[in-house]
Amino acid sequence: MPLYFLLKACLAELVLELGILVHSVIIGVSLGASLRPSTIRPLVGALSFHQFFEGIGLGGCIVQANFKAKATVIMATFFSLTAPVGIALGIAISSSYSKHSSTALVVEGVFNSAAAGILIYMSLVDLLAADFNNPKLQTNTKLQLAVYLALFLGAGMMSLLAIWA
Structure with missing residues (x-):
């Protein structure tokens, strides 16, 4: 196994x-x-x-x-x-x-x-999906909130970088 x-x-x-x-x-x-x-x-x-x-x-x-x-x-x-x-x-x-x-x-x-x-x-299918399906994350609401906040903050910062691209 x-x-x-x-x-x-x-x-x-x-x-x-x-x-x-x-x-x-x-x-x-x-x-x-x-x-x-x-x-x-x-x-x-x-x-x-x-x-x-x-x-x-x-x-x-x-x-x-x-x-x-x-x-x-x-x-x-x-x-x-x-x-x-x-x-x-x-x-x-x-x-x-x-x-x-x-x-x-x-x-x-x-x-x-x-x-x-x-x-x-x-990024969504191979990297983030595995992390978001982790049982540790699924059972901890505070950790979920922190992870989602970090995800949206990172996406926002990358979008901000697009202004100069």
């Missing part, structure tokens, strides 16, 4: 890792496909900030899953390479059209919305 739970936890971690890798590639493509300095500067800042905290979150999940050192190094390496690979892909894609064309806006919009959608899905 413990092997089943171990495999289930490892599979959940691998799905989370895969989702974050795909998200990082898409956000890298979005940055690479951006051709105007007015969109590149905020994206570089947001991407740096975002990748840092996403890496911390992913690292915490990897540590909790108790993977062996080799698997941990492989996962960290893939995470480190995804955004640069995505940026290179975005630059290659953007070289095929004019930066002043409507195609440029459509490509940027599609990649930005895909990256945002994947991030929202991963």
